[in-house]
Amino acid sequence: MSVAVPVLVGEAARVPVIEARGVARTYPGTPAVRALHPSWLRIHAGEQLAILGASGSGKSTLLAILGTLDDPTEGTLLVDGRELTAMPEAKRSAIRASRISFVFQQFHLMPAVSAIENVATGLLYTGASPKERVERALLALDAVGLGHRLRHRPGELSGGEQQRVAIARALVREPAVLFADEPTGALDSATGEAIVELLTRIAGAGTAVVVVTHDAGVAERFTRRIRLKDGRILDPRPPEAEPSGVAASPNTGGADR
Structure with a gap:
């Protein structure tokens, strides 16, 4: 399964998928x-970004705001250059459904139905026909290496396979950005490594992948890293290093290379 990514030229090519401008939460x-x-933070198409920090550092709060699950009490959030802060909830929900997907540490799969049925639920509110939902679910499961486990229920799958089903469910809508909150936290090291490899491959296909983790080893696998401590983004970089040339705050999230 390939992720559909629009071909952009000129100014449009520099528009971040997600941009946070001074977002804060109290x-x-x-x-x-x-x-x-x-x-301040910009996320571009196909980017691999790890948000690293200890428990209580603010990384889950940042993820919730970037993913439009929570509102900032200060600042603004833009998706594809459109400001969401003042939008009606119905419009914001539509943008969230079409552009953003999530994977969590707990897989949140329905135990009584098969892998393909779990993945197809990701398309329930998109207007896709039942036939299209099944066809796209097949492609998504093939993309994560589970084309041979379509009819198995979650209880018949390993932890790593269940996480792959959850990733396939997130990918089936072909999102612009995939947020993963501690996606390897419930897995052994070998299985976690395979999941990280899968996520970086997804980014290579054009979907921005943002992973929140407390594990420095996981973060090292991603091409860009930012660290949070006590609710602040560390490792600031100067405004001229920002991809779109917009002046940044002293707390601009930088690359931890």
Whole structure:
């Protein structure tokens, strides 16, 4: 299965799939909790990005905001150059459904149905016909190396195979960006390595892949890395290093090469 990526030229080629401009998150309370300080970040088509940090560093908060699952209390988020902050929820949901997919540490598969049925559920609200859903699910499972396990239920699959089914379900809609939250956390090292290899291959096909992890070894496999500590992005880089030439904040997320 190949991911459909539009061919862009000129200015359009430099428009990030996801762009965060000074996004921050504060949770109300006494006292209020500053989970994420103002952060700037751009994610481009086909990019491999690892967000690294210890528990409580703010990486899951950043992922939720980048993936439009949560709203920042400060700053703005753009998808394909369109600002989501002021959009009605229905329009934001439509953009999320068409451009963004997620994979989590817990596979969230339906135990009573087969792998192909689990993957096909990723297309339930897209308008695809039942026949098209099955055909695209077949392609997605082939893409993750599970074309021979179509009819197996999750309980009949290994942990690594279940994670591959979850990845296939995320890929079946051909998203522009795939967010993975600790995708190897529940797997042994060999299986986790295979999943990381799969994710980097997906990025090579044109889908931006963003992985949140606490594992430095996993992060090292990705071509770009940023680190979070106490809700702040470390390793700032100067504005001239930003891909679109837009001036960045001192907290701009940089590459940890």
